[in-house]
Amino acid sequence: MLRTGVVATLVALLSACSSPPMRDLQQLLWSSKGDAAYANGLRQYDNGQYAESARNLQAAIDLGLPARQRASAHKHLAFIHCASSRERLCREEFGKALAADPSLELTVAEAGHPAWGPVFRSLKGETPLSAGLRQYEEGNYAESAKTLQGAIERGMPDKDRVKAHKHLAFIHCASNRESQCRDEFRRALALDPALRLTAAEAGHPAWGPVFRSLKGEPPPALQKGAPPARAKAEPPAAKGEPLLLAGLRYYDDGNYEASLRSLQDAIDRGLSDRERARAHKHLAFMHCAAERKRSCREEFARALAADPALELGAAEIGHPVWGPVFRAVKAGR
Incomplete structure (x- = not known):
């Protein structure tokens, strides 16, 4: 009873204070709903019970954790996904961890791990544009389009905006959305009228002709000094x-x-x-x-x-x- 009274008094005193030190002390004193699941999840992780650990850590997040514990839970979920070569989910969990605690850093042992160390470092210093381009290279086109559009809306130098609009055009053309593809190429060309595609990009059967029509360029086979076509380009979207x-x-x-x-x-x-x-x-x-x-x-x-x-x-x-x-x-x- 005495202990309960002391804690209740402390909580009452703390609730009247709003300074950062007091808020930190409140967070230490108040037990969150997810504490037990969080502790179980970390113990299972240390014991190598990764499936059980993942379930408990996710349950702890769902039940509610303070920001630092939530970041730690997401971090360990990222470790589990990366170790199982689920890199997309690993990146997502690291992203959530950094959103909860932007100052999050890995320990020396954690940062040196070959599975998740490079993933964490790439996210820690990754810009929205580089994230969108990475998703594009990985074939995650829907996510790439969202990330690139978000990067444009946040604001970037013209050179980066051109790159973002160009890749959005590629995604739309490859999905047979020619109108949106043309719109994105127009935006890219408005920023950089001298824009040219690389040889590999210009030869793509889905977006190459669209880009050339906007630039007023002839097909590669009709361009002066163009080498003869060597191989038939692959279809823009294979059946599989x-x-x-x-x-x-x-x-x-x-x-x-x-x-x-x-x-x-x-x-x-x-x-x-x-x-x-x-x-x-x-x-x-x-x-x-x-x-x-x-x-x-x-x-x-x-x-x-x-x-x-x-x-x-x-x-x-x-x-x-x-x-x-x-x-x-x-x-x-």
Whole structure:
């Protein structure tokens, strides 16, 4: 009873104070609803019970935690996702952690981890534009479009705005939204009338003709001194692309059986070389994780056959299961 009375008195006194030190002390004294789940989640993480840890940490966040604890919970969820090669979810959790505590830093041991260290560092210093371009390169086109549009609305130098509008045009054209594609190219050209696409970009069958029509340029084959066409460009949207995106979503969600089916169906229906390599790579991850090493090697070999320049991301190559297998296949061993 005495202890209860003392705490009640302290809380009453503190509630009358609004200075930062007093608010910090309030946060220490008041137990949040998610405290128990948070403590259990950290203990399970330390014991290697990652699935259980993830459930408790998410429950703690949902129940409510102070900002610092919430940042710590998101940070550990990021570790779990990165260690399982779910890089998109890993990035999202680090983003939430930094939103809760912008001053968050990893310890020396954490920052040096090959799976999540590079991901955290890239986010800590990543601008909205670079985040949108990264999402574009990763094939997360819907997220990329949102991020790039947000970057434009926040304000950027003209050179960066041109890049953002150009990539938004690419996304719209690839999705058969030609009107929006033209609008974005017009915005880019209004900022930089001298804008030119790279050779690879200009040759794309979806947006190359649209850009040339706005610039008033002839097709590459009619341009003075243009070399003869060497290879037929790939279609703007292969039949298997929706299945590929579904398979990658299933993979990120941990639904590996559905991911396996969708990725294989995507390959069977037809994908560009780069996307086919991506599908085979994720199939390899799942086979390796299930200790089907021969199938893992075969999928990595197919991925490299589709894209000989394929490399794994920093989080992927550091994985103890498939990292060594990929390196061996890449080296021809």
